[in-house]
Amino acid sequence: MRNRLGRACIVTVGLMVAAISAGGQSRPYRAPRTADGKPDFNGIWQALNEAHWDLEAHAAAPSPVLELGAAHAAAGGLSLIDGGTIPYTPAALKKKQENYANRLTLDPEIKCYLPGVPRANYMPYPFQIMQGPKYIMMIYTFAGAVRTIYMDEHKEAPADSWMGWSNGHWEGETLVVDTAGFNDQSWFDRAGNFHSDALHVVERYTAASPGHLLYEATIEDPNVFTRPWKISMPLYRRMEKNAQLMEFRCVEFVEELIYGHLRKKPGQ
Amino acid sequence: MNHRILVLASALIGWSAIPLAGQARPKPYTAPRTPDGQPDLQGFWTNATYTPLERPKNVGKEFYTLEEAREIMKKAAVDEAEQTEPGTIPDVHYDFTQFGLDRSQGAMALNLRTSLIVDPPEGRLPPLSADGARRAAERTAARKSRGGPHDAVQNEPLGSRCILMDRNGPPMLGGAYNNTYQIMQAPGYVMILVEMLHDARIIPLDGRPQLPSNVRQWTGSSRGRWDGQTLVIETTNLTDKFAFMGASENMRLTERFTRLDEETLRYQFTVEDPSTWTRPWSAEVPWKKDKGPIFEHACHEGNYGLYNTLAGARAEEKRAAEEAAKKKPQK
Numbered sequence: 204m205r206n207r208l209g210r211a212c213i214v215t216v217g218l219m220v221a222a223i224s225a226g227g228q229s230r231p232y233r234a235p236r237t238a239d240g241k242p243d244f245n246g247i248w249q250a251l252n253e254a255h256w257d258l259e260a261h262a263a264a265p266s267p268v269l270e271l272g273a274a275h276a277a278a279g280g281l282s283l284i285d286g287g288t289i290p291y292t293p294a295a296l297k298k299k300q301e302n303y304a305n306r307l308t309l310d311p312e313i314k315c316y317l318p319g320v321p322r323a324n325y326m327p328y329p330f331q332i333m334q335g336p337k338y339i340m341m342i343y344t345f346a347g348a349v350r351t352i353y354m355d356e357h358k359e360a361p362a363d364s365w366m367g368w369s370n371g372h373w374e375g376e377t378l379v380v381d382t383a384g385f386n387d388q389s390w391f392d393r394a395g396n397f398h399s400d401a402l403h404v405v406e407r408y409t410a411a412s413p414g415h416l417l418y419e420a421t422i423e424d425p426n427v428f429t430r431p432w433k434i435s436m437p438l439y440r441r442m443e444k445n446a447q448l449m450e451f452r453c454v455e456f457v458e459e460l461i462y463g464h465l466r467k468k469p470g471q
Numbered sequence: 472m473n474h475r476i477l478v479l480a481s482a483l484i485g486w487s488a489i490p491l492a493g494q495a496r497p498k499p500y501t502a503p504r505t506p507d508g509q510p511d512l513q514g515f516w517t518n519a520t521y522t523p524l525e526r527p528k529n530v531g532k533e534f535y536t537l538e539e540a541r542e543i544m545k546k547a548a549v550d551e552a553e554q555t556e557p558g559t560i561p562d563v564h565y566d567f568t569q570f571g572l573d574r575s576q577g578a579m580a581l582n583l584r585t586s587l588i589v590d591p592p593e594g595r596l597p598p599l600s601a602d603g604a605r606r607a608a609e610r611t612a613a614r615k616s617r618g619g620p621h622d623a624v625q626n627e628p629l630g631s632r633c634i635l636m637d638r639n640g641p642p643m644l645g646g647a648y649n650n651t652y653q654i655m656q657a658p659g660y661v662m663i664l665v666e667m668l669h670d671a672r673i674i675p676l677d678g679r680p681q682l683p684s685n686v687r688q689w690t691g692s693s694r695g696r697w698d699g700q701t702l703v704i705e706t707t708n709l710t711d712k713f714a715f716m717g718a719s720e721n722m723r724l725t726e727r728f729t730r731l732d733e734e735t736l737r738y739q740f741t742v743e744d745p746s747t748w749t750r751p752w753s754a755e756v757p758w759k760k761d762k763g764p765i766f767e768h769a770c771h772e773g774n775y776g777l778y779n780t781l782a783g784a785r786a787e788e789k790r791a792a793e794e795a796a797k798k799k800p801q802k
Contacts, residue, residue, distance in 0.1 A: 238506030245657050316772045317669075331673060333657045335513070340655060340662060342671040346771075349669045351653075351764065364767040388772070445679060450688040454634050454771045462624035465781035467788070 234376065234410035239336045242376050242410050246332060247441040247448065250325035250418075253280025257394035258434060259288055267307045277393070283325075285433040289396060295427040302395025311389055314461060315453035317348050317365035319389025320382050320404050321420040321434065329441050331448050339371060339378070344451045352380050360384020363400055378408040391422075399426035414440045502700060502730040505656050510700050512654045512661075512728055516736055517761040518643060519574045519650040521547040524754065526586035526594030533594065534583045541581075548575035551647075567648045574647065580735055580757035587644075587754040589739075596716065596752060603747035607717055621784035624777065631777055633770035635689055635713055638667035641706050641724055642715070642740040642754070649768060651761055654728075661695055661702060666765045674704055682708050687720060689713055702728040719746045734760045 234242035253261075260282040266275035282288070291299060302309055312318065318326060328344035339352040352371040360368030360383060368384035387400040407419040416438045423431040502510040521544055535543065552575040555562040567573040586594030599607060620626050630636040637644040643652070643665065651666040663672040674695040682692035684707075692708035706724040709715075715722065722744040729737045736758040743751040 245660075317767070317769055333655050333660060333662045333673070335655055335657065338653075338655060340664070340671065342662070342673060347668070347670055349664060349671050349767075351664075353764070356764075361766065365769050365772060366767055447675065448673060449686075450690060452634060452689050454632065458624045458632065462778065462781055465624070465778070465785055467618060467622040467785065 231376065232411055235413075237334060237336075241334070241336075241373055242378070243334065244332045244339070244378065244408060244410065244416065245334050247329045247446045248332065248416065248438040249329040249441055250327075250436055250438055252283065252325060252436055253278045254283050254325040254434075254436065255322075255327050255392055256280060258283055258392050258396055259394070261394065283434045283436050285435070290429045290432055291427065292429055295397075299395050299397060302390070302397055304395075306393060306395055309395070310393055312345075312393065313457070315346050315457045316388065317346055318343070319365055319385065319391075320350070320367050320369075321406065321422070322389060322391050323348050323350070323366070324406075324418060324420075324438065325436060328451065329446070329448060342448065344448050346453055347451065350382075352378075365389055367402075367404070374407075376409050380404075380406040380408070382406070397427065398422070398424045401426045408438075411437065414442065416440075500730070500732045507658050509656055509697060510702070510730060511656070512702060512730055512736060513656055514654060515761040515763040515765070516652045516654065516758040517578050517580075517650045518638075518645040518652065518738060518756055518758045519577060519579045520582055520587070520645045520756055521574065521579075522582045522584055522587055522756065524587045524644065525596060526588070530585045533585060533592070535585060537583065540583050544579070544581070551575045572648055574645075574650070577650070578759045578761045580759035582757055584755070587756050588752060589755045590741075590753040591750070597748045597750045599717075600745060600747060600749050603717065603719075603744075606719065606747070610714070610717075619784075621780055624781060627777060627780070629713070631780070633668060633774055633777075636667050639665050639670050639690065640715065641672070641690060641693070641704075642726060642742070643738070645756070651763070651765055652758070653763060653765055661704075664765060666768055668770050669768050681705075684708065691724070698727075700729055704728075715742070717747060718742065718744045721746050731757070736760075 234244070237243045237245070256277040257280065261277070261280060263279040264277040266272065266277070268275060289299075307313065312326075323330065323341075323343045323345065326343070326345050330341055330343040333340040333342065337353075337355050339354060341350040341352065343349070348366055350366050350369055352369045354371050357370040358368075363384055363386040365386060365388065367382040369380050369382040371378060371380045373379070382404045383402070385398070385400055385402045387398065387402075390397050401424050403423040405421045405423075407417075409417045409419075411417045417435065418438045419433060419435040421431050421433045422428070502512070505511045505513070551573050552568055554568065568575065584594075588594045588596065591597055614626075617623070617626050624632065636646065638646050638649055643663075646667075649667040653664040653666075655662045655664070659675065659677050661674045661676060663674070664670070665672065670690075672690065672693060674693050676695045676697070678696070679694065681694060682688075686692070687708055687710045689710060689712065691706040693704050693706045695702060695704045697703070704724075704726040706726070709718070709720050709722050709724075711718075711720040722742060725741045725743075727737075727739040729739075731737050737755065738758050739753060739755045741751055741753040742748070
């Protein structure tokens with residue numbers, strides 16, 4: 204009896220192992236093709252995770268704005284970073300902690316500034332990919348941010364910018380985007396994780412199913428980090444038939460915050 | 472300066488080779504096709520123009536002669552490229568010529584028209600309807616009640632606030648700088664990247680309905696379709712905050728894009744808003760092929776001008792108040 208049960212267990216485990224290894228050996232997903240034969244990434248995509256609060260593992264935390272209560276409390280989340288944490292230099296780690304403490308006045312998202320890379324990809328809003336042979340456009344809901352990925356006219360950034368200068372190429376099923384020429388103004392999340400203008404990001408987008416992409420970004424910045432580090436997450440296709448990017452012209456929403464103290468005082 | 476005039480001169484010589492919009496052509500042009508069979512409008516274009524929206528009152532004809540048009544463009548380009556004297560008050564301004572790449576330095580389609588408005592045939596906006604006149608008066612009164620133009624950020628023009636400019640529209644009209652557009656087509660969509668304010672207009676072509684009527688956006692809700700060689704974009708769901716030329720939120724806009732040749736895209740638009748104008752009106756402007764790329768225009772992020780305008784107005788008030796206090800006779 205005991206023997207039969209033992210044998211059954213072994214068989215079950217054996218089947219499971221077989222299933223897992225068969226899964227591992229199965230051919231990777233092959234995306235539908237565009238007219239020029241490349242994997243077709245056209246569509247509206249969105250991250251579904253808590254990285255916009257903090258790329259590192261974090262517990263839920265109250266909103267720094269009392270009046271927003273639970274509606275703007277940070278949701279807890281697990282790390283999306285290879286190795287768990289961001290390898291800051293000691294001085295940079297101190298600055299990150301100051302950023303967090305003063306996030307209400309320092310986070311560029313609050314002022315409706317362009318979100319930078321990779322932050323744009325995991326904000327809690329959809330973005331659209333428009334794919335052509337020479338240019339791939341990534342158009343974001345937040346602040347109407349736009350990236351142009353140059354596929355055949357690779358060059359260095361003519362000047363620093365918020366969203367950087369992106370050169371792309373294909374490696375089989377994967378779109379590889381090399382972005383540099385950033386300014387030092389954008390953050391990685393609402394927790395004060397930051398970079399300098401030496402930031403260099405290499406992203407890999409690989410279709411994993413009709414409904415999702417695997418997104419990886421390797422982040423390098425010798426002024427701030429002791430070594431390059433990598434994040435990875437799925438990006439999901441927005442499946443609603445009527446999905447579309449809605450206008451999010453947030454400049455109007457932050458004017459009183461930025462310029463309100465310059466309003467003419469009554470009687471002057 | 473001399474260099475600039477040389478550049479201008481060569482640009483003017485270049486214009487002579489451009490086929491004219493509206494002129495008879497030896498053979499009709501057929502635009503190349505995208506892989507999915509649409510007329511291919513892709514690439515970089517500029518809608519830069521010196522032609523005014525409304526016909527100047529002293530001009531009584533619809534078209535200039537070629538010579539007149541060239542002369543007007545040449546004079547406008549020279550005027551625009553003129554530099555202010557360093558160290559003078561007029562020199563303290565945003566120098567489009569130096570930093571903004573003004574119209575005198577880039578591509579521009581030759582346009583023989585004396586106004587962008589083609590209908591009504593007088594080339595001017597139609598009269599306001601009674602409703603439109605009432606709303607215009609209300610707007611003026613509301614503006615006055617909010618105080619001076621620099622009393623608060625909300626009193627400043629939308630363009631100074633980096634919210635929306637006439638290059639964004641819709642409709643999209645040229646201005647002093649940042650007149651470049653990039654059109655991209657992918658199955659089911661057309662995208663027009665407006666250089667000004669890094670503004671991407673994504674137009675679905677699948678025949679879906681406009682947004683629900685309670686959803687109002689600065690740039691409205693836009694849906695596209697092909698009418699033969701012409702891309703047609705219909706826009707509704709606008710707000711009265713933008714109020715294009717005084718229009719109401721009920722304005723309906725129809726834009727039409729037709730490729731006339733390798734170098735020219737004809738942009739036409741019709742504005743319908745019975746609650747503002749007594750009749751619909753239409754305008755037309757040729758867009759000329761331009762070279763990219765388009766660089767990020769982070770207007771809001773670098774808007775020191777807006778901050779300094781408001782801060783300057785407050786400093787000026789403080790100074791005036793202090794002087795007034797000094798002048799007060801002592802008792």
